[in-house]
Amino acid sequence: MTDLHTRTVAPPNAVGVVRPGALLALVLTGQFMALLDVSIVNVAVPTIRTDLHASGAALQSVIAGYTIAYAVLLITGARLGARYGFSRVFQYGLAAFTAASLACGLAPGTGSLIGFRLLQGAAAALMVPQVMSLVQRTFTGAARARALGLYSAVLAGGMAVGQVLGGVLVSADLFGTGWRPVFLVNVPIGLVLLAAGRRLLPALPGDAGRGFDLPGLVLLAAALGLLVVPLVLGHELGWPAWGWAMLAAGALLFAVFAVVERRIAARGGQPLIPGRVLRAPGLLPAAGSIFLIMAGFSGFMFSFALHQQAGLGHSALRAGLLSGPIAVAFGLSSLHWQRLPARLHPALPVIGLALVGPGYLLLGLLLAGGGEIGPAAEAVLSVLGLAAGCAYSPLFGRALARVSPADAADASGVTVTVVQLGQVVGVAVVGTVFLGAVDLPAAPDGSGHALLVTCAVIGAAFAGAAGFALRTRPAA
Structure with missing residues (x-):
């Protein structure tokens, strides 16, 4: 099979020599951290409840807040990468994710933990879309197929490792810190990746002239939020009426979003998702x-x-x-x-x-x-x-x-x-x-x-x- 160091192409406008294998390891590790935090917290919930005297609703928000912010803002993160540069936005997202992980690990109460989890999810949404964009720009042919295979492996691994690693860290109770290492483990990894990213990430300039389509961005984020919130919380809360109302409103907003995007394209503008x-x-x-x-x-x-x-x-x-x-x-x-x-x-x-x-x-x-x-x-x-x-x-x-x-x-x-x-x-x-x-x-x-x-x-x-x-x- 073709090695990652062959059959690659230098991205347009890149500065310096790209080392494909090291670059892929860097961005996929960032991807892995983001996926890990979807599941790693689940096993820490009983300890968080005891330590912070958290209610059931608060615990649901700790778990769901990350997923909601992550899912809702992914396309926004992709567009920011295209406008300001994939490497730059990946670094910003990684720095914010590392800082938010530290804040989660030091959170004094459930309210602050929920807020920091939302920030952590938003940072992941800023970082993760750049991974696929960098793969698309850096690899071609058999090397791209292998890179996509590694990407898929990371997706699967993040789900399984989160449960296991969370159980190990909570059971170890390192220095009496209980649940906090499930967040703090991201900090040293994030710092290493940030340092490596300064040398390994290609200098891909963004397209500053590219339209941002703020109406489309707001409509899509709102529609995704109305869809994701009841899906994440609905089964825990017994599918209340407000959840069904949000789903219906989300479907309506998706339709409005499609109409707005077609009109922007018809006027010669740059819609959020080009047809x-x-x-x-x-x-x-x-x-x-x-x-x-x-x-x-x-x-x-x-x-x-x-x-x-x-x-x-x-x-x-x-x-x-x-x-x-x-x-x-x-x-x-x-x-x-x-x-x-x-x-x-x-x-x-x-x-x-x-x-x-x-x-x-x-x-x-x-x-x-x-x-x-x-x-x-x-x-x-x-x-x-x-x-x-x-x-x-x-x-x-x-x-x-x-x-x-x-x-x-x-x-x-x-x-x-x-x-x-x-x-x-x-x-x-x-x-x-x-x-x-x-x-x-x-x-x-x-x-x-x-x-x-x-x-x-x-x-x-x-x-x-x-x-x-x-x-x-x-x-x-």
């Missing part, structure tokens, strides 16, 4: 498939963790370790799928997804009785991860393969937002299915039955993903 990006061959069907893959994968990881901890009585650390096979397999196959025979590559996403749907149903049947997770279930988990990764990584490449470098930032914002929304929707919808089928804590067999119902729904989502994948084709 040519959405019309790029393969982007929309690939994005639809990616959305359903992430919804199914994230929803399963959430429900599987609940089944283990509230049904089987596993510790958070053990639950994270038992979830490892599917995440590790997903990451490995995302990275190495190109080693499969070339004749399989065109059909690989459809083949992989066609295997995953029935595979989840088989897993649900294996665990429905509430028994311990044995070798057979672990084997099925590994196969599910391998098959899903063989579909996800090629689809990511197909989504971006025909996007011009000039539109890399906008396409990056769209695809990363699709990934994040898939995670949010998956946890909300699939989590609601699981929680609606059982009252937790529950007996193992009751929790196992709920997991069977949940796996059937996830299987249907992957069948839909296979349908979208049929409408994509690899780049020539």
Whole structure:
């Protein structure tokens, strides 16, 4: 396979020599930190409750505040990168994320912790879209495909490692600091990345003349907020009427946003998401498939963790370790799928997804009785991860393969937002299915039955993903 140091191109207007391998390690580590903070806090919740005397609503806000700010502002972050320079905005986002992580780790109370979590999510939204834009501008050909495989592996790894690392750090209670290291761990890593970024990041100037489309920006952020807030909080609060009202208002604002964007384009302006990006061959069907893959994968990881901890009585650390096979397999196959025979590559996403749907149903049947997770279930988990990764990584490449470098930032914002929304929707919808089928804590067999119902729904989502994948084709 082509090495990352070959078949790359110097980005237009770059200054100095780009070291592709080191650059990729830098930006993907930043991406990994942002993903880690979606899940690492979950296992620290009981300790935070005790230490800060936090209410249930406050704890929900600590967890959800990060995700809400992150999801809502991703496209804004992408546009800022295009205007002011991807490397510069990545550094600003990384610096803000590191500072916010320090503030979270030192927070004296729940109110300040919630505020700092919102800032941390906003900083992640500033940093993360630049990763894909830098990959698009720095790599080409086989090197880009491998870089996208590493990107996919990081997505999978962040989900699994967050649970495990959070359990390790909280259990260690370093110097009596309890939950605080789950945030403070980002600080030394962030400082190292900031120092490395000064030498490694290419000097890509932004397009200062590019329009900013403030009306579109405000409308889209509001629409995403109205969608994400009830999805994140709805199942915890029993789906109150205001949540449904927000969802309806969000759908209306998306329609208004589409009308406003078309009018801006008709006047010769520069809309937030240019129509040519959405019309790029393969982007929309690939994005639809990616959305359903992430919804199914994230929803399963959430429900599987609940089944283990509230049904089987596993510790958070053990639950994270038992979830490892599917995440590790997903990451490995995302990275190495190109080693499969070339004749399989065109059909690989459809083949992989066609295997995953029935595979989840088989897993649900294996665990429905509430028994311990044995070798057979672990084997099925590994196969599910391998098959899903063989579909996800090629689809990511197909989504971006025909996007011009000039539109890399906008396409990056769209695809990363699709990934994040898939995670949010998956946890909300699939989590609601699981929680609606059982009252937790529950007996193992009751929790196992709920997991069977949940796996059937996830299987249907992957069948839909296979349908979208049929409408994509690899780049020539």
